[in-house]
Amino acid sequence: xxxxxxxxxxxxxxxxxxxxxxxxxxxxxxxxxxxxxxxxxxxxxxxxxxxxxxxxxxxxxxxxxxxxxxxxxxxxxxxxxxxxxxxxxxxxxxxxxxxxxxxxxxxxxxxxxxxxxxxxxxxxxxxxxxxxxxxxxxxxxxxxxxxxxxxxxxxxxxxxxxxxxxxxxxxxxxxxxxxxxxxxxxxxxxxxxxxxxxxxxxxxxxxxxxxxxxxxxxxxxxxxxxxxxxxxxxxxxxxxxxxxxxxxxxxxxxxxxxxxxxxxxxxxxxxxxxxxxxxxxxxxxxxxxxxxxxxxxxxxxxxxxxxxxxxxxxxxxxxxxxxxxxxxxxxxxxxxxxxxxxxxxxxxxxxxxxxxxx
Amino acid sequence: xxxxxxxxxxxxxxxxxxxxxxxxxxxxxxxxxxxxxxxxxxxxxxxxxxxxxxxxxxxxxxxxxxxxxxxxxxxxxxxxxxxxxxxxxxxxxxxxxxxxxxxxxxxxxxxxxxxxxxxxxxxxxxxxxxxxxxxxxxxxxxxxxxxxxxxxxxxxxxxxxxxxxxxxxxxxxxxxxxxxxxxxxxxxxxxxxxxxxxxxxxxxxxxxxxxxxxxxxxxxxxxxxxxxxxxxxxxxxxxxxxxxxxxxxxxxxxxxxxxxxxxxxxxxxxxxxxxxxxxxx
Numbered sequence: 001x002x003x004x005x006x007x008x009x010x011x012x013x014x015x016x017x018x019x020x021x022x023x024x025x026x027x028x029x030x031x032x033x034x035x036x037x038x039x040x041x042x043x044x045x046x047x048x049x050x051x052x053x054x055x056x057x058x059x060x061x062x063x064x065x066x067x068x069x070x071x072x073x074x075x076x077x078x079x080x081x082x083x084x085x086x087x088x089x090x091x092x093x094x095x096x097x098x099x100x101x102x103x104x105x106x107x108x109x110x111x112x113x114x115x116x117x118x119x120x121x122x123x124x125x126x127x128x129x130x131x132x133x134x135x136x137x138x139x140x141x142x143x144x145x146x147x148x149x150x151x152x153x154x155x156x157x158x159x160x161x162x163x164x165x166x167x168x169x170x171x172x173x174x175x176x177x178x179x180x181x182x183x184x185x186x187x188x189x190x191x192x193x194x195x196x197x198x199x200x201x202x203x204x205x206x207x208x209x210x211x212x213x214x215x216x217x218x219x220x221x222x223x224x225x226x227x228x229x230x231x232x233x234x235x236x237x238x239x240x241x242x243x244x245x246x247x248x249x250x251x252x253x254x255x256x257x258x259x260x261x262x263x264x265x266x267x268x269x270x271x272x273x274x275x276x277x278x279x280x281x282x283x284x285x286x287x288x289x290x291x292x293x294x295x296x297x298x299x300x301x302x303x304x305x306x307x308x309x310x311x312x313x314x315x316x317x318x319x320x321x322x323x324x325x326x327x328x329x330x331x332x333x334x335x336x337x338x339x340x341x342x343x344x345x346x347x348x349x350x351x352x353x354x355x356x357x358x
Numbered sequence: 359x360x361x362x363x364x365x366x367x368x369x370x371x372x373x374x375x376x377x378x379x380x381x382x383x384x385x386x387x388x389x390x391x392x393x394x395x396x397x398x399x400x401x402x403x404x405x406x407x408x409x410x411x412x413x414x415x416x417x418x419x420x421x422x423x424x425x426x427x428x429x430x431x432x433x434x435x436x437x438x439x440x441x442x443x444x445x446x447x448x449x450x451x452x453x454x455x456x457x458x459x460x461x462x463x464x465x466x467x468x469x470x471x472x473x474x475x476x477x478x479x480x481x482x483x484x485x486x487x488x489x490x491x492x493x494x495x496x497x498x499x500x501x502x503x504x505x506x507x508x509x510x511x512x513x514x515x516x517x518x519x520x521x522x523x524x525x526x527x528x529x530x531x532x533x534x535x536x537x538x539x540x541x542x543x544x545x546x547x548x549x550x551x552x553x554x555x556x557x558x559x560x561x562x563x564x565x566x567x568x569x570x571x572x573x574x575x576x577x578x579x580x581x582x583x584x585x586x587x588x589x590x591x592x593x594x595x596x597x598x599x600x601x602x603x604x605x606x607x608x609x610x611x612x613x614x615x616x617x618x619x620x621x622x623x624x625x626x627x628x629x630x631x632x633x634x635x636x637x638x639x
Binding site: 047 | 424533535536538539540541542543544545546549553554555558560635
C-alpha cells in the first residue's frame with residue numbers, strides 16, 4: 001500500500017537516510033526505535049507533510065510526490081492529540097467532514113455514530129483542554145476516522161496514558177484494526193505496543209532502517225546488537241567461535257568461559273550472543289564450581305525486586321542478568337554476595353554475526 | 359488557585375504559616391513604583407474635581423471633542439491597516455527561520471529604540487509632498503503633510519512593533535501539529551490558517567490591537583513632524599500648555615484620561631473571555 005523507495009529527508013541536523021520499507025494493506029505496522037530516531041518524520045512523510053529530498057514514496061504503486069496532505073485521505077493522530085482548542089469535541093470530530101463539504105445531516109449522523117463508538121457522547125460539547133488524556137485520545141482518533149481514511153497514522157498514541165487506560169486502548173485499537181480492516185501505522189518506542197498490536201514492524205535507529213519484518217521474527221531474531229538491546233534482550237555477550245561440531249558451536253566469551261550455541265557460525269567468527277533474562281535458570285551451587293555446558297557460577301552482584309519478579313545480576317566473568325520470581329528468590333536466599341549457578345539452553349541463545357574487522 | 363503555587367494578596371505567608379519575607383519585601387520595594395502613576399492620577403483628578411463647571415466647559419468644547427475623535431479614529435485606522443498587513447507578516451515570521459527574519463524583525467523594532475522625533479522625521483521625509491512616496495501619491499490627490507493620512511502613517515510607523523510582536527508570539531504558540539492535523543483532515547494551507555491558527559490566537563491579536571492602538575493615540579512627536587494640523591489630542595494639550603498654562607491643558611488631559619479609561623474598560627470587559635478555551639487556566 002505504502003512503499004518507501006530509498007527515502008532521504010534532511011531536517012536541520014537530522015537525516016533520514018535512504019529508508020526503504022513497505023506497508024501492506026491491512027497491516028498493523030509498528031515503527032519502533034529510540035527517541036529521535038526519525039520515526040515521526042516517517043509518519044509525516046507518509047502523510048505528505050514532509051517531502052523526501054531523495055527517493056520516492058509510492059501509494060498503491062503511484063509516486064505521491066506533489067500530492068498535498070489534504071488530498072491523501074490519511075488520518076494522523078499525534079502523541080499530544082493536537083485537538084483544536086477553540087472547538088468543542090463535536091466540532092473537532094466534524095472538522096474533516098466540513099473541510100470535505102459533506103452535507104450537514106451526514107456530518108451530524110457520522111459524528112454521533114463515532115461518539116457512540118468511542119463512548120464520548122457525554123463530552124460532546126466540552127472544550128478539549130478540559131478533558132482527560134484518555135478522553136482526548138478518543139476524540140483525536142474519532143476525528144481522524146471521521147474522514148474514513150485508508151490509512152491511520154498513530155504517533156506514540158499510548159505513551160501518555162495511565163496503565164489502565166492504556167490496556168483499554170490497546171483493545172480498542174485492536175478492534176478498530178480487525179473490524180474495519182484499516183491499515184494502521186503505529187510509531188512507538190515501547191516494545192510492549194509492538195508485541196501486543198503489531199503484525200509487521202520496522203526498526204529505525206539513527207535515521208536508518210535497521211530491520212523490517214514480521215513482529216515475531218524481529219523479536220526472535222534481531223539483526224544487530226542495537227535491535228536486540230532495544231527489543232529487550234537483557235544479555236548480549238561478545239565472543240569468538242572456537243569450534244563447531246555436531247550441530248553445536250562453542251563460543252569463547254572471555255574469562256576462560258565457553259558457551260554452546262546452536263550451530264550456524266564458522267570457526268573464528270566474531271559473534272554477539274543474545275539471551276533473554278527469563279530464559280536463564282538460577283540455582284544454588286552451595287559454593288561448588290560447576291563445569292557442565294552452559295552452566296556457570298558466580299556471585300550475585302545486583303538485585304532488584306519489582307512486584308512478583310526479581311532481576312538479579314550474576315558475575316560469571318561477564319555479567320549475566322536473570323529473571324526469577326520473587327518467591328523463588330526468597331526460597332533460594334538469592335542475595336547480593338551469594339554464589340549461585342546459572343544455566344540456559346543452547347537453543348535460547350540468539351546468535352548475531354558481527355562484521356569482521358578489515 | 360490551588361496547585362499553582364500562587365498566593366493571593368494579603369496572604370503572603372510561606373507554607374509553614376510564617377510570613378514570606380521575600381515576597382513581602384519585594385512587594386514593598388515594587389510598590390514604590392506603583393505609587394508614581396497612582397499619585398499622578400490622584401493629583402490630577404483632585405485638581406480637576408475642584409472646579410467641575412470649568413471641566414465640563416472644556417469637555418464639551420468642540421475642539422476638544424473633535425481632537426479626541428480624530429485621534430481615536432486615526433489610531434483605529436492604523437490598527438486596521440496593521441490587521442490587514444501585519445497579520446500575514448507575523449505569521450511568516452512565526453513559521454519561518456532564516457537570517458532574513460532577523461533583519462525584518464530588527465526593522466520592525468526600529469521605532470521602539472528610535473527617538474520619536476527621529477521616527478517622525480523619517481516618516482516626514484518619505485511622505486512629504488516632495489518625498490519618495492509623498493510625491494507620486496500627491497499626483498493621485500493624497501496629501502500627507504498637515505493632513506489626516508499623515509497622522510495615520512506616523513501612528514502606523516510607531517505602533518507597528520507592538521502589533522507584530524504580540525501577534526507573532528501568538529502564532530508561535532499555536533503548535534504546528536494543529537496545522538498538520540488540519541491538513542490531513544482536508545484543509546488547505548490557507549484553510550488551516552483561517553480555521554485553526556487565527557481562532558487559536560485571537561487573544562494575542564486582540565492584545566496586539568490594544569497595544570498598538572494605545573501607542574498610536576499617545577503619539578505626539580512623530581505626528582507633529584508630519585502633521586501639526588489637524589491637531590491630535592497630544593498636540594492640543596501641548597498647544598494649550600504653552601499658550602494657556604497648566605489649568606487649561608490639564609483639563610483637556612483629564613478629559614482624555616477619562617475617555618481612554620472608558621474605552622479600555624469597555625474593550626476589556628467585552629473581550630474578557632475572548633479566545634479562552636480552558637476555564638481552568
